[in-house]
Amino acid sequence: MREPKKIKILHCPTMVGGNPQGLSKAEKSMGLDSSSLVLQKTFYSYAADRVLFDNNCSFIEREFLRWVEIFCVLKKNDVIHYNFGQSLAPNIIPNIRSDQKPWKVWLYNNLYARWVEFLDLKLARLLGKVVTVTYQGDDARQGDYCKQHYPVHFCHDVDETYYSLKTDIEKRRRIKIFDRYANFIYAVNPDLLNVLPERARFIPYASVDPRDWSPVPIQSTSEDSLLHIVHAPSHRDVKGTKYVLQAFDRLQKEGIKFRYTLVEGLSNQDARKVYETADLLIDQLLAGYYGALAVELMALGKPVICYMRDSDLLNMPDDMRQEIPIIKADPATIYDVLKEIIASRRSELQSIGVRGRRYVEKWHDPQKIAEIMRADVMTVFSKRGVK
Template identity: 30%
Template sequence: MLDKNIKIMHAPVEIAGQVGLISSQLRKYGYQSGAYNFFISYLNYKQTFNTDAFELMEIFENSFEHYDIYHLHNGYSFMDSYKDLELLKQAGKKIIMHHRGNDVRAPKLARKGANYENPYVNTEASHDAEKIHNSLQLFAEVADAAIVQDHELYEYVKDYYHARKKKVYILPRLIETDKYVPAYPAKTKKPLIVHAPTLPKFKGTEQIEETIEKLKTKFSFDYIRVEQMSHEEAVAVYQRADIVIDQILCGAYGNLSVEAMALGKPVVCYIRPDIKANLPQSLPIVSANPDTLYQELKGLLKNTDCFKELGMAGRKYVERYHEASVVMPFLLDIYKEVSS
């Protein structure tokens, strides 16, 4: 078990509620942990201390006597120049960089790797390739380890860290399942399909909605596009859904898929074949890309009796692989390894 005297700082941004959730879980385990976020959005996640870049710098300057591990997120640190990373190393602090997605999703590698090819992925929201390369070189040199949330991101960062004999850990997304009461779809003549595009081009929203319009000529259903809502408001919509569509371009499932499965909803999301091979066989997500989405949704709408079964399978999957109490011991082991 990680020494209870170890103190952990999370910064400088919140990503899909995961940063604040990890920090609050650490406090439940008896550790001192603070999570700081300088990027405030309409999503209104509540478990981080919201600040701004100037105040965060002041917090950073006063943090050295308090924190032992600096768990940084999404390719950011406290300074644009990354000079703070050297200051942390000089002070003997441990640094973990938790890569979250577009901070490392280089366009060329996202489309084709040693054992995969993805013609659908949209990387317009990613940092440019040169910035990704330069920052990964720096992080791999200075950080003590890296964390990613799935095998998709692992491919982008592993060579940088392994070249410097640093570990890259895969830590699944966390969710507190007891806060998501499942509402399994009931038999209905007019199902509700929901999609939530925080990044529409990345998620394939245009292709999704084109497919939705085609299906409306043959099936009776409602469709809601969830946007510009707080996280709490969005979850209330997911609770009413019969099908949730996550993302159909990237090749891996996101936080929306995890939340929807926790709520007992059938989920549609593109899972790249090589990534699926590394996931538990019990994953119940219906995989669909732009070429197959029409047929997959058509199959679901023709067989609404399967909705509850898929929803129950999704809930079980999340309880087994994403529940916070299941994932947190792995994170504590990472901290222990990095600290030793």
């Protein structure tokens, strides 16, 4: 089917995990007119085509820029891919942070955000745009569901402000709004399909282009070399870092030789230099699925340890699930798994790394994922008689 000649695609409004930017880059390489827009940069600073807010913007300046941009987006684009369960319009603030004044939050919520929230989403459908949304984690994940269904999960380790009944209810409300207005709903983590509408679909991470990540051979596979283990927590409680450190401490007290690096507070470029020297990555021990970081390390040909929740993996395609090359561990088994690898399984690490690289090429290639999403979008255009 021939593409509409002037179809314009926009990914917005965040750069969470680099996933929207990865998709946009892949679409451009396929000859599509695609771009990515973020409201503001994050520490990780993935490459977006446009960043709307400057850090020095006042509230009035920021909101003026927001609404001018929304008008331009709705006028110029045919397809709008929202990500992280957010639209470009302001969101109600469900929980007051310690650095926020309650009366200001009340005014913001009740005199402003409540009346315009998701207005761009609603107008997009009214104007005939094709609208999709991709959920990526805590934009959909709810504390009450996790506590009820998952004995092993970071909901049991984070403090009481991370999840609350208030934020759970707010997430459910926002999901219902997207279910009403979005043509397609995707999730990059299989557990999210347990709390999203039935029509939501799993889609792999598209943040890592294997063409940009050449494999780096593992160096420390012989018994007389020090195995280099890397752990890179963006949030220690969420990633299960304390269990990783406890296992490291126990192994070291037993005289088992290895070295490890905790990667925190580094730019993407500096972190990648560390990853290239790794022999093994410990990703996350509580969430139940691997993260985008694991995809990066697998693209480098590095083996990965992660907790994989079997019940959630049923939400993935059967072939993808059966080919997962992850070494499984959880808080109760991470010590034993590491001890076995260091003592007797080093020779397997190279082959596991090779399998990981093949897995990324097959399942996480952004161009393949963008093609799936393009096919979905084209079903809408074809029903409208657009060829």
